Amino acid sequence: MKRNSHRPTSSVGICATILLLLCVRPLSAYFIDDPIPPLERTVTLSIQGERIESVLKKISAQAGFTFSYNSDIVDNEKIISKNFTKRTVREVLDEIFGGSIQYKSRGRYVILTKAPVSEAKEHRITGYVLDESTGKRLQNVSVYDPVSLSSAVTDSYGYFQLEVDQPSGEDVKLAIRKLNYADTIVAVSYNRQRLVSIPIREHADKVNVLADSVRQRIKRFWNTKVLTPQAANLVNIQDTLYRKFQISVVPFVGTNHKLSGNVINDYSYNIFGGYALGVRKLEIGGIFNSIRGDVNGVQFAGIFNSVGGKMNKVQIAGIFNMNRDSVNGYQFAGMLNLNGNSSNQLSIAGLLNLTNRGSRGAHLAGLGNASLGKQEGPHIAGLFNFSTGDSHPAQVSGLTNFAAGGIRGAQVSGLVNFALRDVEGAQVTGIMNIAPRKLKGAQVSGLLNYATTVHGAQVGLINITDSIRGAPVGLLSFVWKGYHKIEISADEIFYTNVAFRTGVRQFYNILTAGAKPNTFNDEETYWTFGYGVGTAPRLSRALSLNVDIISNQVVYGGSIEAVNLINKVYVGLEMQLVKNLGITFGVTLNGYVTDTTYDKYMPIFTDYEPHIIYDRTYSNDMNLKMWWGGKIGVRFL
Numbered sequence: 001m002k003r004n005s006h007r008p009t010s011s012v013g014i015c016a017t018i019l020l021l022l023c024v025r026p027l028s029a030y031f032i033d034d035p036i037p038p039l040e041r042t043v044t045l046s047i048q049g050e051r052i053e054s055v056l057k058k059i060s061a062q063a064g065f066t067f068s069y070n071s072d073i074v075d076n077e078k079i080i081s082k083n084f085t086k087r088t089v090r091e092v093l094d095e096i097f098g099g100s101i102q103y104k105s106r107g108r109y110v111i112l113t114k115a116p117v118s119e120a121k122e123h124r125i126t127g128y129v130l131d132e133s134t135g136k137r138l139q140n141v142s143v144y145d146p147v148s149l150s151s152a153v154t155d156s157y158g159y160f161q162l163e164v165d166q167p168s169g170e171d172v173k174l175a176i177r178k179l180n181y182a183d184t185i186v187a188v189s190y191n192r193q194r195l196v197s198i199p200i201r202e203h204a205d206k207v208n209v210l211a212d213s214v215r216q217r218i219k220r221f222w223n224t225k226v227l228t229p230q231a232a233n234l235v236n237i238q239d240t241l242y243r244k245f246q247i248s249v250v251p252f253v254g255t256n257h258k259l260s261g262n263v264i265n266d267y268s269y270n271i272f273g274g275y276a277l278g279v280r281k282l283e284i285g286g287i288f289n290s291i292r293g294d295v296n297g298v299q300f301a302g303i304f305n306s307v308g309g310k311m312n313k314v315q316i317a318g319i320f321n322m323n324r325d326s327v328n329g330y331q332f333a334g335m336l337n338l339n340g341n342s343s344n345q346l347s348i349a350g351l352l353n354l355t356n357r358g359s360r361g362a363h364l365a366g367l368g369n370a371s372l373g374k375q376e377g378p379h380i381a382g383l384f385n386f387s388t389g390d391s392h393p394a395q396v397s398g399l400t401n402f403a404a405g406g407i408r409g410a411q412v413s414g415l416v417n418f419a420l421r422d423v424e425g426a427q428v429t430g431i432m433n434i435a436p437r438k439l440k441g442a443q444v445s446g447l448l449n450y451a452t453t454v455h456g457a458q459v460g461l462i463n464i465t466d467s468i469r470g471a472p473v474g475l476l477s478f479v480w481k482g483y484h485k486i487e488i489s490a491d492e493i494f495y496t497n498v499a500f501r502t503g504v505r506q507f508y509n510i511l512t513a514g515a516k517p518n519t520f521n522d523e524e525t526y527w528t529f530g531y532g533v534g535t536a537p538r539l540s541r542a543l544s545l546n547v548d549i550i551s552n553q554v555v556y557g558g559s560i561e562a563v564n565l566i567n568k569v570y571v572g573l574e575m576q577l578v579k580n581l582g583i584t585f586g587v588t589l590n591g592y593v594t595d596t597t598y599d600k601y602m603p604i605f606t607d608y609e610p611h612i613i614y615d616r617t618y619s620n621d622m623n624l625k626m627w628w629g630g631k632i633g634v635r636f637l
Helices: 011-031 052-063 089-097 206-224 228-236 257-262
Strands: 042-051 066-068 079-088 101-106 109-114 122-131 142-144 151-153 159-165 172-177 184-188 196-200 241-250 263-270 273-276 278-285 288-291 295-301 304-307 311-317 320-323 327-333 336-339 343-349 352-355 359-365 368-371 379-381 384-387 394-397 400-403 407-413 416-419 423-429 432-444 448-459 462-473 476-479 483-491 496-504 507-515 526-535 543-556 564-578 581-595 612-617 622-636
Touching: 042 052, 042 089, 052 066, 052 089, 079 089, 089 101, 122 172, 142 159, 151 159, 172 196, 184 196, 241 257, 241 273, 257 263, 257 273, 263 273, 263 288, 288 295, 295 304, 304 311, 311 320, 320 327, 327 336, 336 343, 343 352, 352 359, 359 368, 368 379, 379 384, 384 394, 394 400, 400 407, 407 416, 416 423, 462 496, 462 507, 476 496, 476 507, 483 581, 507 543, 526 564, 564 622
Parallel strands: 066 109, 122 196, 241 263, 263 278, 273 288, 278 295, 288 304, 295 311, 304 320, 311 327, 320 336, 327 343, 336 352, 343 359, 352 368, 359 379, 368 384, 379 394, 384 400, 394 407, 400 416, 407 423, 416 432, 423 432, 432 448, 448 462, 462 476
Antiparallel strands: 042 079, 101 109, 122 159, 142 151, 142 172, 172 184, 273 278, 278 288, 483 496, 483 622, 496 507, 507 526, 526 543, 543 564, 564 581, 581 622, 612 622
16 A cells, blocks of 8 residues: 555544544645645646556646555556646546546545446446536536436536446436536446546527516516506596406407406406406406406406405416405415405415415415414415414414414424514424523424423423423423533542533433543543433422433543443432532442443443442343442532
8 A cells, every 4th residue: 555644553543533634634725735626636747658656656746645545456567658738637547547446535645446347227427517618617517317317516626426327238318407508418328437528508698588588578568468548448437337247358358348447247258368347256267367456256267366456255376366455265376375465264375375464364385375464374384484473373384484473373394483472382393493582382393492481391402491480301401590500529430520410400401521530641531421311309498309310421532432331320419508509419320331242341440349239241242230339529500
């Protein structure tokens, strides 16, 4: 093995080397060394009849890194004669080895390994994507196989690597996609092991042409949707006209002619679209229906319904419904329901329900529900629910719920629940619940719960509150006006232990660490770290009972190589001497669990040999030793 590096021989050395490679080296690469990765650095070489070892030395010297490889994988008798001008190291290696060697960089090393023999259905494709006209390598280009759907995105140097499942012998057709560039399909031979270079053509005016076209069409639509005579009728005629039935092709081309905007129809049929003052029973539009005033009946449209006044009863559209005033009834849209005032009873949309002045009724949406005001009805959405006022009885979403007011009922989401004011009910989520004011009920999350004042329970990995009447249950709970203790103690095995207790007396979390002082000056220190839970009911004003369950991993030096656990059940007393100072003492039942297949444990009973009351090895090769012990310590806070 050729490598200019020191190989660590101890666990501390291994940890130090890993820390150096993962932490120190990346920082120095940005501030001291060349930030370009070794494989992307360019070299210019003229090689005439030289062996591979000599060529590799020239590459590493010019590019400023070191090769690491096993000499057995390189045919050093092979003679190389090639010229390279401003080529990347990756391209040069590809030319030299022809795909028979793999290479990767780590810090200032480039590691060479033998390329594995491809499996029947696995094929690795690597290469660069370039601008066809400039030769510039392009980043953020999508490269994918439409058959297997394997994909990659080029890095900042235009490089990609893709693993493709493909029947043996068949070419792989890669699709190349980038914004403002022409769509490209490239066929790559199944047996190809070398880099591929893929040029794509820029299509700079593609987006601009599309945007200009859309803008012009919108402009023409708004300039011509209401002609002058019809507009005059709408302004001048104040009388309301009624008709039992009307039929139109487009607005103002139908049985009501140019007075369509002044007529309220009982029944209306619009082949493409129609425009009217109102509808009292039924309207059907092939594309759209547009109403100046109110609808008291049923509307069906292939694309959209637009109502300038109130909508009562039922509204159904293929894409969206838009109402300037309130909705009292049922709405169904393939994508959107947009309401300028309140919405009552039921609104269902494929994407979004938006109500400008609050909602009273159920809202169901595939994407989200937004209520700019009070929410008085259940909101159920695939992604989010949003309300600027109070919300009840429920917000249920796949990702997040937000209420700028209070909550009376429940918030249930996949990621985050947030209520700006008081919550009366429950917040249940996968990640985080936030209630900056009072919570009366429960918060349940997969990660974090926060509330200023809690009357109830918090259940999550991390619970934070100012005060709580109830109990927080989780991995770590912090109650500002709760139970906090810093403990320094000694037991029969480890004479120096520190623990932090946080939570409330009914249930608190314990973070622990300990060590053997007589090993502090040794090459390796014997120490422990662990976690536990406990309860501390008061027996009197100055005396409390402690019942703790703690598990500690025993560590020698800096490595954790096997199960080495001391589990403790502690029953003791805490006596308050003065404010913020007390003592604790009690007995422990200890269970020491080790893996019998590991033979490098250091002895833990070096100063004191307890009386073992139980010693058994189970079928999974785990050994359990049990003994009685004790603990004494002082506590602060």
